[in-house]
Amino acid sequence: MISTIRFERRINVDPRRAALLRVAGVVGALLLAGLLLALTGRNPFSLLWKSIDGTFLERQGLEETGLLLTPILMNALAVHVAMRMKAWNIGSEGQFFMGAWAATGIGIHWAGPRALELVVMAVVAAAAGALWIAVPALARAYWNVNEIITTLLLNFVAVQIVAWFSFEIWRDEEASIIQSTPVVKALLPLFPGSNTLYIGVVVPFIVAAAFFVVFRSSRWGYEVDMIGGNPRAAEFAGIRVKRRMVVVLMISGALAGLAGMLHLAGPAKRLTSSISTSYGLSGFIVAALAGNSVVGVVVGAVFIATMLHAGITLQSDGLSVYIVAGVYGLVLLGIAIGEVAARFRMVRAASVDTAGRAAVAS
């Protein structure tokens, strides 16, 4: 009997199956990365063990992973909220930079009451992030200009602004590091019982909890998801789609900006042009991994922070940080292919001849 394989689109995509295939895509990508490592003469299993050992089995490793988790989860939530509307904020890196920049401006010039300083820093940083995405958001909503390209282009501008201020305008003349501003005076308190991790780590979890509630049981959240599902239907239902798009994108920018402040007033302490080591990109990967699930974002962020921390511990093994971006690329491709697999099923279609005979027999 001759049979060919055909793809048939599923009418209903089972979310559990979709999630499973997404994870399978990621695992496949990681296996491929391991294989490539093995081909370059490194032992992926010993690397894996070293990374687990350095991240989970040591208190220091756990705290350092928490430090990475703060900006990554925050950025991931920023990208996630935009993605619920099918808008891609790839510029969260730039908004992060502008948030850190604005917080530094307050931090080194503040003359008001001490107690208010951190609050003002946070508010101004969020505003800076929101303003940084305002032009792409308006252009996307009202002029239908591709927000992927506009938000990304602004990343390059943000990096230059931060470099400009840390090298020239706010440069610390006394510091041994010549490419940096002075240390900000107001720093976040440390996480209770820790000497590395800052209290800022709880903020993204609060935001995640808020999103969970908003998207599960509020009208606003339902409307955002509706726009993501079918903007025209949402328009007919009386939702002001364009305005909502701008608001959601600006919330996204504000979260990324706040992430910049949490990082600055925490582990970074001063503004440099290397204050973000691709936190925005990591956040983006997490959001892409998680799909439409807030819980997925949290789990994904923990996963990526662990991977990144492992990447840092592995640098001593002759691997550079750049390989992390390479692996991200593979992971994204894995997700993209996993997604397709969830939407289709393979059917073994009998050839016309046998099908015809089968029809006669029945």
Next chain:
Amino acid sequence: MSLVFDIIEQALPASAAVGLAASGELVTERVGVLNLGQEGLMSIGAVSAFMVGTNTANPFLALAVGALVTAALGLVFAASVVVLRANQVLAGLAVALGGVGLANQLGNGRQGDLLRSRFRPVEIPGLVEIPGIGPALFNQDPVVYATFTVVPVVLWFVLFRTRHGMNIRAVGENPAAADAVGVRVTALRLGYTTLGAALSGAGGAHLVMGYTQNWSIGMVSGAGWVALAVVIFAAWRPYVVVLGALLFGTMRSLGFVAQARNWGISSFALSMLPYVVTLVLILIPAGLARLSSRVRATSAPGALGVPYFREER
């Protein structure tokens, strides 16, 4: 006047890479495939040309290798989105991220290596004698000439003056209709997405061997994203694409001229200028459409970014 000529002379080599990549993206998008991976493709083209260029004296060989290696990556992308029908945005970003990361990993540790081959200016006899503009325009390297003459002319001719070109545009506009009259949608999409990637790789190669003349980590620095923006600005027309790239290159060379002439503007402000101008460029067509109803809002290929399933025709 000499200032203007100076800027033009430097702007041309500064824009060739973006011009090639944008031309590559143009053919890709004309068959209906959105390849957001330009930044990664250019990075791979740059690093592979660099690795060959440090070992050979022939810059064209290095350029060819850069284009071929990038075409291989482009084929992987094309297979995922055309054959497997993966989400083009996700797969494109995967190429962007993965390509930059892989390129940096490959080149890491070789940053100081000297190129043995680079593109050198070739004077065009006669024309170069024109005072002022002559040396600015007609003393460039061969890839620059090709980017602004051969590439757009060939693209325009093939796309708009041949039957094959009409098939290409039909596949991008309405693949079901094209399929119905016997155009091979999958083959054209695969082929031109791969060809587009090869052009981007050649762009990355020229960046190393014709413009910066050395390789450093993250050296593509947004040129791939600019190329994507330029295609939109140009409304998918071959000639306007290279002119858009030239505008980016002009802004870039303006920064260097300003620094060399000591205009007293911060170099940081100057280096953000090209990106700001590109952002404005991409807003112009949409803005114009708003102001005047006679301008069409978008001339994007109708099926851009949409996978094609024959079964659901």
